[in-house]
Amino acid sequence: xxxxxxxxxxxxxxxxxxxxxxxxxxxxxxxxxxxxxxxxxxxxxxxxxxxxxxxxxxxxxxxxxxxxxxxxxxxxxxxxxxxxxxxxxxxxxxxxxxxxxxxxxxxxxxxxxxxxxxxxxxxxxxxxxxxxxxxxxxxxxxxxxxxxxxxxxxxxxxxxxxxxxxxxxxxxxxxxxxxxxxxxxxxxxxxxxxxxxxxxxxxxxxxxxxxxxxxxxxxxxxxxxxxxxxxxxxxxxxxxxxxxxxxxxxxxxxxxxxxxxxxxxxxxxxxxxxxxxxxxxxxxxxxxxxxxxxxxxxxxxxxxxxxxxxx
Numbered sequence: 001x002x003x004x005x006x007x008x009x010x011x012x013x014x015x016x017x018x019x020x021x022x023x024x025x026x027x028x029x030x031x032x033x034x035x036x037x038x039x040x041x042x043x044x045x046x047x048x049x050x051x052x053x054x055x056x057x058x059x060x061x062x063x064x065x066x067x068x069x070x071x072x073x074x075x076x077x078x079x080x081x082x083x084x085x086x087x088x089x090x091x092x093x094x095x096x097x098x099x100x101x102x103x104x105x106x107x108x109x110x111x112x113x114x115x116x117x118x119x120x121x122x123x124x125x126x127x128x129x130x131x132x133x134x135x136x137x138x139x140x141x142x143x144x145x146x147x148x149x150x151x152x153x154x155x156x157x158x159x160x161x162x163x164x165x166x167x168x169x170x171x172x173x174x175x176x177x178x179x180x181x182x183x184x185x186x187x188x189x190x191x192x193x194x195x196x197x198x199x200x201x202x203x204x205x206x207x208x209x210x211x212x213x214x215x216x217x218x219x220x221x222x223x224x225x226x227x228x229x230x231x232x233x234x235x236x237x238x239x240x241x242x243x244x245x246x247x248x249x250x251x252x253x254x255x256x257x258x259x260x261x262x263x264x265x266x267x268x269x270x271x272x273x274x275x276x277x278x279x280x281x282x283x284x285x286x287x288x289x290x291x292x293x294x295x296x297x298x299x300x301x302x303x304x305x306x307x308x309x310x311x
Contacts, residue, residue, distance in 0.1 A: 005078055007234040013071035022165045023068025026172075027061050034103060040110035048106065056101020059259075063093045068168060077158040078232055080223045084215065084245030087148055087171050088252045091141055092208070095175035096256055099183040100263060123187055132187060134200045137178035138207060144174045145211035145249070149222050158229065178204065183263055194268030201264055205257035209250055216246025 041048045067089040076083040148154050157164040181187035221238045223229040
């Protein structure tokens, strides 16, 4: 199949599609479950923000389909940079889109009590808490990309459908372990307030640049041994192809950090507004009833500088 691919052009990139069993089945399952949650939310009168649905379906599921079945997937065994983009999209873009859709909160608001308890036990158990701890999950996501390209993992995935499916699943899982709790609710310790999450997201954005930099500056050809990547008669040389791949990884990883920071800052603003409303309500409840008439009196009748003169 790799040898039959024509030279890459914008048209072939748009029209070359493959059927990836894992990507197609996972996309169908995600769309079905999310749509079911939206229907149940509407029936129960539970409000759900439409931007979350758009982010889940377009950025999340859409990027999953493009990365596993689109032109990037078709050319990943012929061009190193296509494989690098696919891995980075599955590790960063798709998890961010799915997390912005907040499927965990949607499930908790629409499922039955028994299923909600099962979901909470699974997501808040000791193993999940360790894996989703920001330091651990960030190291897993970054380390996975480094392992993929600095071992024979990626080369093996160009000739084995089973290895390719394992690589895709690994990218999705490790990326989701970091992003899903960072953008979700009640999946991180209480001390991970919005300001702390913003700092974590900023630091992770800097660290996400490392895999792309390592790939771009690596002196040996990382795809050595992959026949389709090194023996094609068209396209960039293996050395240039690798540099393009590292640069693409760096670009995708840094660009996708912007919506993450924006979402966390928006959550920070909402949290501050909610806290301010709570404080105002508490102060209003503690205020004596006799204070209200005082507020309606003219200022000169309550200003000590003038009231003392009449005594």
